[in-house]
Amino acid sequence: MKDFDAIVIGAGNGGLTAAATLQRGGLKTLLLERHNIPGGCATSFVRGPYEFEVALHQLSGMGTPDKPFILRKLFADLGIMDKVDFVEEPELYRMIIPGIIDITLPASVVGVARTLKQYFPKESRAIDDFLELCKFVTLESIMVLPRARKAVDKEMLRHQGKNFAKYGLKPAQQVFDEFFDDEMIKAVLGAYWGYLGLPLRELSFADMGALFYAYAEFKPYHVIGGSQALSNALLDSFLEAGGEMRFNCAVDKILTESSAVRAVRTEQGDEITCHTIVSNASSLHTYNELLDVSNRVELVREDFKSRRLGVSAFVIYLGLDCTPEQLGVTAATNFIVLTPDDEAVFRRAETLDEPLGCGFTCYNVDDPSFAPEGKSIASLICIQYGDVWKNVAPDDYVNTKYAFAEKLLDLAETVFPNIRSYIEEVEIATPLTMMRYLNTPGGAIYGFDQNRLDSSLFRERYKEIDGLYLAGAWSGMGGFQPTYQAGVSVANSIIRTQIYRDKANV
């Protein structure tokens, strides 16, 4: 008799949805978390009168109540829709290249087309064609690709998925170049590349096009109380179903027997037995550090070799004693870049030099409740690789952090002057902060580099250890929607396996 049917390691997005799905699916499940709070990235912290959203910028995949999309259904299935309040955002983003362009894209496909045509009338035809392509590539990737793979039907993919087949794996930059002449419109349409962590040249068009189209069609959202509210609601769903949760309980080892999981050993030294383990820790931590037979998983090692460690981020959380209007902030999501060249912006992520681009998110624009009256919260972010910080001596860490923060603030102040004079609370997170709280190598926030080879088209689930599953950014796409989905998906496949096993035993 095992202690649990399933043990989930880590209460990040994927861990929470996996645990809730498993427990609600009838498996006796234990959820272990090394910190004192659920959520991983999806968390918040309080300083003075401000509560800071740590990681969520724009939640994708919800869809509207009239036109629900995949995440709304997922949350409904887990019973949390009446426990969390979502706020629809009217804009995708405001993109600013100081002195060159300042454009705000509304959150609708029609609105995007209309706005872009005002700014780039010569590209009118290409704008329509491009948005149409984004739509078809997205829909075909969801509706056709999985069916064609399952049926092993080349013709289905060739005909019903022709846009995906032609464009899906092309570098996003190549497709942008094919459609547009004006570098500026490419920069505007490509502004979301930071959400994927690589420049357009390295991203597949399937990823970039789907990201853009999904936000425009199904709207970006944020959450009252921040993503922590989602994490708390998911944990509640798990606990209400009878799940057991332990905080401040890191897993030290995954113990196996004949290449099948047997138990976990916690940092306190407890051995807890189970049939199945879902690890929401990074794949690197799971296989290289936790697994007791880490030298006996050759296929996993081989897969790691074609991966590259992904980006982390440098974030300044600002509690501001002013309204968004006072600061000149008119959209919740802002991208400020000094050049339309995303490669140049990206290359700074490998250095501590002045950043050339940043994101500036201020939810108070659409939702005054996000800070006390008359005040605002903003998060100022640029992507950065953790290895930049590897050679900073611990004694130099704080001053290095402040020095880079000043550079990032200088960049933001080119558009929103005098941010500094309104600061009431500030907290700075470096890639090492991400590393501390996420326990990921390099403080990576989206898992491995999400280049076109990171796609599930080229990756299979690791199967060398029976009963060991991964759920999170390291075995699929990073970000909120994909990790929530990953947890549910892996849990459902475990439940199905369990049903077969039970039937076989009868």
Added chain:
Amino acid sequence: MSDDVLSVIEGYDQALLDKAKLAAKGTDFTERKGEVAAIIGHLHPKRLSLRVIKVIEETVSTKTLRLEAVGGYLPPFQAGQYINLFVNIEGVNTSRPYAISSSPFERNYYDVTIRRVIEGFVSNYLLDQVHAGMCLQSTGPMGTFYYNPIFHGDDLIFLAGGSGIAPAMSIILDIIHQKRPVRFHLIYGSRNMDDIIFHRELKQLEAENDFLTVTRVISEPSMNYSGKKGFVSTELISELVGSLDDKMFYLCGPSNMYDFCLVELKNSGVPSRKIRVEMNGAPKLPEQLEGWPVGVLSKTIINVTVRGKGRFSAKVGEPLINSLERNGYFVENACRTGECSLCRIKVLSGNVFNAPQARIRFSDRQFGWCHACSAYPVEDIEILI
């Protein structure tokens, strides 16, 4: 991996070749084994093993414990931060946070400066029972009360009371070492002349450093005392520093001083973004706080059930973490003032009163989580820890 269907996709076969190329030059990341733990361990270790190497008598009521790392390595900290010292007193495991009073550039030891609290459970133990050679556990350095060059400006006024001088001392030493371009005025309230901690050191530092001004304020002066006396009012502050505009105020001291000074500063129009405060423990008299339920007496005894673990009785007016610890339950914690949230626990049934100073997340409130260090059980409760 070869998936025949996918070869229909343009660029798929090329991508497979690219993947093989990546793999040829790639790594299985085993060389990074232990890297995360090592980096974080040097910056933010969860626990430190410390040895007392010296006990320095500061005043009749105050001592400094000089602590070195048993393993030889102390993480860096920002001047003003604290460590939470774990102790076992008469079989009870508990802890108290103490600000580090030594310079952040003194990398061989941390000084913590401890003033006796009348009837204090831990301060009396540390002052009377701890001697050189003893070992203690602590958290790593923590806290948000420090000089932040991003927005604190160059005109700093530190209002300290009693042992609230400890972080001020570290901040002064940091300013000297880093040659920070600031002016620093320390206004330090003590009960009497014998109670001034770091009296001699401060005099010397003031003489050696132009940026530093120290004003002592005595609340219970002797007959022949001729300096500043009474409480640290804005009248007094204005007299000492002139206009209150564009200055950053730091407050650290006993709660009565904190309450008084905070109201004084706010009434004088100092915006909250110009005031940094370090709170000092949970409220001692919660029934006097705003929002305390009418008719509930702090001396009432209630039952606390810890789901799956046991049950004990506790006093309404005592922070939950204290009764938990007395009954043998451990909850991770650090600041013990409601700020850091490490002692976050879930209330399954019954109500607790959360001290207004507790920094509880919006959704934690919604889902019944509280901070055990600043939550008072106002009726029978069941909790999950």
